[in-house]
Amino acid sequence: xxxxxxxxxxxxxxxxxxxxxxxxxxxxxxxxxxxxxxxxxxxxxxxxxxxxxxxxxxxxxxxxxxxxxxxxxxxxxxxxxxxxxxxxxxxxxxxxxxxxxxxxxxxxxxxxxxxxxxxxxxxxxxxxxxxxxxxxxxxxxxxxxxxxxxxxxxxxxxxxxxxxxxxxxxxxxxxxxxxxxxxxxxxxxxxxxxxxxxxxxxxxxxxxxxxxxxxxxxxxxxxxxxxxxxxxxxxxxxxxxxxxxxxxxxxxxxxxxxxxxxxxxxxxxxxxxxxxxxxxxxxxxxxxxxxxxxxxxxxxxxxxxxxxxxxxxxxxx
Amino acid sequence: xxxxxxxxxxxxxxxxxxxxxxxxxxxxxxxxxxxxxxxxxxxxxxxxxxxxxxxxxxxxxxxxxxxxxxxxxxxxxxxxxxxxxxxxxxxxxxxxxxxxxxxxxxxxxxxxxxxxxxxxxxxxxxxxxxxxxxxxxxxxxxxxxxxxxxxxxxxxxxxxxxxxxxxxxxxxxxxxxxxxxxxxxxxxxxxxxxxxxxxxxxxxxxxxxxxxxxxxxxxxxxxxxxxxxxxxxxxxxxxxxxxxxxxxxxxxxxxxxxxxxxxxxxxxxxxxxxxxxxxx
Numbered sequence: 001x002x003x004x005x006x007x008x009x010x011x012x013x014x015x016x017x018x019x020x021x022x023x024x025x026x027x028x029x030x031x032x033x034x035x036x037x038x039x040x041x042x043x044x045x046x047x048x049x050x051x052x053x054x055x056x057x058x059x060x061x062x063x064x065x066x067x068x069x070x071x072x073x074x075x076x077x078x079x080x081x082x083x084x085x086x087x088x089x090x091x092x093x094x095x096x097x098x099x100x101x102x103x104x105x106x107x108x109x110x111x112x113x114x115x116x117x118x119x120x121x122x123x124x125x126x127x128x129x130x131x132x133x134x135x136x137x138x139x140x141x142x143x144x145x146x147x148x149x150x151x152x153x154x155x156x157x158x159x160x161x162x163x164x165x166x167x168x169x170x171x172x173x174x175x176x177x178x179x180x181x182x183x184x185x186x187x188x189x190x191x192x193x194x195x196x197x198x199x200x201x202x203x204x205x206x207x208x209x210x211x212x213x214x215x216x217x218x219x220x221x222x223x224x225x226x227x228x229x230x231x232x233x234x235x236x237x238x239x240x241x242x243x244x245x246x247x248x249x250x251x252x253x254x255x256x257x258x259x260x261x262x263x264x265x266x267x268x269x270x271x272x273x274x275x276x277x278x279x280x281x282x283x284x285x286x287x288x289x290x291x292x293x294x295x296x297x298x299x300x301x302x303x304x305x306x307x308x309x310x311x312x313x314x315x316x317x
Numbered sequence: 318x319x320x321x322x323x324x325x326x327x328x329x330x331x332x333x334x335x336x337x338x339x340x341x342x343x344x345x346x347x348x349x350x351x352x353x354x355x356x357x358x359x360x361x362x363x364x365x366x367x368x369x370x371x372x373x374x375x376x377x378x379x380x381x382x383x384x385x386x387x388x389x390x391x392x393x394x395x396x397x398x399x400x401x402x403x404x405x406x407x408x409x410x411x412x413x414x415x416x417x418x419x420x421x422x423x424x425x426x427x428x429x430x431x432x433x434x435x436x437x438x439x440x441x442x443x444x445x446x447x448x449x450x451x452x453x454x455x456x457x458x459x460x461x462x463x464x465x466x467x468x469x470x471x472x473x474x475x476x477x478x479x480x481x482x483x484x485x486x487x488x489x490x491x492x493x494x495x496x497x498x499x500x501x502x503x504x505x506x507x508x509x510x511x512x513x514x515x516x517x518x519x520x521x522x523x524x525x526x527x528x529x530x531x532x533x534x535x536x537x538x539x540x541x542x543x544x545x546x547x548x549x550x551x552x553x554x555x556x557x558x559x560x561x562x563x564x565x566x567x568x569x570x571x572x573x574x575x576x577x578x579x580x581x582x583x584x585x586x587x588x589x590x591x592x593x594x595x596x597x
Contacts, residue, residue, distance in 0.1 A: 022419065022500065023419075025415075025500060025501070026415045026418070026419035026424070027415075028411075029411035029412060029414055029415035030411065030412045030415040030416065030427070032407070032408045032411065032412065033408050033409065033411075033412035033431065033471055033475055034412075034427070036408055036467060036471060037431065037434055037468075037471065037472065040446070040449075040464070040465065040467070040468045041434045041437055041442065041468050041472075043445075044442045044445035044446050044449065045437060045441065045442065045445075047445035047448070048441055048442065048444060048445045051444065051445065061448060101337075104333070105333075105337050108330055108333050108334050108337070109334075111330060113330060113331070113334065119334050119337075119338050120581065121577070121578070121581050122338040122341050122342040123334075123337050123338055123341045123342075124341070124577075124580075124581050124584060125341050125342050125345055125573075125577055126341050126344075127580075127584070128525075128576070128577035128578075128580035128581050128584065129345070129573035129574070129576065129577040130528055130529045130531075130546070130547045130572065130573060130576065131529060131531065131547075132529075132531045132547045132548065132550070132551050133546075133547065133550060133551070133568075133569035133570075133572055133573045134344055134345075134569075134573065135551075136550065136551050136565060136566075136569045137344030137345060137347055137348050137566065137569060138344055139560075140347060140348075140351065140560075140562055140565075140566060141343075141344060141347055143562075145362055146359070146360065146362060146366065148347065148366045148367065151362075151365075151366050170362070191340065191341070191344075194340075194341070195341065195584075196588070199584055199585065199588045200588050203585070203588055203589065248436060248438070252438035252439075252440045252441075253440075254440055254531065254532050255531045255532070258531075258535075259551050272440070273438075273440040273532075276440060276444070277440075277443075277532070277535075277536075280444045281443075281444070281447065281536055286444055286448070289444045290444050290445070293440055293441045293444065294441065296438070296440065296441060297441065300436055300437070300438065303436070304433055304436050307436075308429065308433075
């Protein structure tokens with residue numbers, strides 16, 4: 001970046017010149033960002049679309065277009081259909097739980113109490129620590145033999161004896177049984193997004209004008225009524241934004257499934273992103289991988305439209 | 318009676334907060350236990366897993382630091398993170414300034430466009446980008462990560478800084494220009510010093526987001542010595558099919574806590590950045 005020439009001695013005398021230069025400067029300053037984004041996000045995105053219409057593999061990455069074959073092949077693949085369903089189930093179930101829990105947690109964090117800094121740090125850990133490392137902690141907690149959850153259940157007599165509620169076996173095999181493996185993945189997704197949603201909700205809750213709530217209280221509105229008529233309508237946009245960002249992050253996430261189950265047992269926890277990775281990179285089928293990943297795009301586009309709409313609406317309020 | 322109700326409510330609040338703190342932090346407590354537990358203690362299913370049944374040990378840490386590439390992962394992560402921070406600042410600061418000062422019509426559309434690119438996930442881009450890395454001969458090189466990581470730092474940081482620059486009144490710059498500074502001088506000598514906290518936020522995010530990144534590193538790098546910490550720990554500390562849980566947990570813990578501490582202080586700004594106008 002080089003400094004443009006100094007303006008003439010009197011700014012008023014050469015206003016036109018300054019404005020001209022301002023326009024040029026505006027474009028010059030933004031050019032690197034636009035070029036980088038076009039080259040490293042725009043171009044790969046186009047290439048992903050081209051790959052999805054071709055028969056490219058890592059061994060033979062040439063582009064021969066074959067039409068919509070890859071999308072048809074994906075749709076007729078039972079594993080893909082399972083991954084598609086799982087992606088929606090994991091995202092919607094985990095984010096519904098997150099919205100409820102984050103509201104409760106945000107309300108609690110708004111109150112004054114001792115040790116707020118420490119509680120905040122502990123509560124935010126799942127989001128602030130690298131996700132692959134946090135998930136590794138969960139992998140060890142879900143261990144098929146040494147799971148502390150199983151140990152507690154055995155200790156309470158709920159597991160491991162002939163009459164135990166959860167069965168006579170000594171372990172539940174959290175990641176080895178289809179239903180349980182899905183629940184385990186959902187739990188880690190909840191754990192991971194909860195801090196983010198909580199911080200977003202906190203910002204929303206603390207932006208409600210105090211005097212509005214106080215005025216309602218003076219007018220005799222009950223706490224329930226204040227919540228229903230003031231807090232909920234005023235924080236609805238921010239709750240939606242928390243939900244939508246949670247959806248984006250969970251819907252496209254690879255780490256949790258990759259680290260915990262690699263999609264297993266027998267693809268029961270496969271999601272679009274993990275299936276993209278296994279097909280596109282590990283099996284080297286670039287075309288199939290690209291097609292699978294593009295199935296995520298319509299959902300993301302819809303979410304983006306909603307986010308923009310929410311942001312606009314709240315600016316008007 | 319009123320007093321009792323108050324005590325009950327306090328108790329309820331602390332129980333609730335305690336429960337959430339436990340949920341958030343338990344996996345990390347679990348890492349602490351495994352880090353210092355002797356293998357014999359760790360792998361006895363009848364032992365109480367929450368306590369040290371045998372004296373603690375530093376064996377796992379010794380193994381982690383001296384017999385694995387862990388220190389190399391940390392160094393690689395640091396190098397990539399710093400390079401990404403520098404690139405992000407060089408690109409995002411001028412772009413954000415331009416959008417904040419001259420955004421009308423196309424500028425505003427461009428700003429929104431840049432923000433939307435943040436929503437294009439690595440899971441769509443990593444297949445074509447892996448071909449890019451191959452094309453530039455950067456497979457198995459940290460440079461591939463340095464090239465690609467700004468795809469998620471630049472859009473977000475530009476957006477974040479744009480908000481910062483908008484809060485600095487234009488008058489200050491105009492005054493500086495009347496006093497003889499050039500247009501560019503007004504930006505670099507007057508506006509930038511006032512935006513130090515915004516720039517610091519960008520430094521922290523670019524670094525933490527680079528450190529958290531998993532999918533590109535997993536795709537581009539398979540040589541053990543070149544891995545970053547977020548993929549090295551989960552994929553390398555496994556002998557055959559057997560996880561080395563002690564060193565594994567120690568590595569996860571050591572790499573997590575410092576970055577988590579720093580990130581915690583900046584999370585509010587991070588969130589303010591991507592909730593846009595929704596929070597005022």
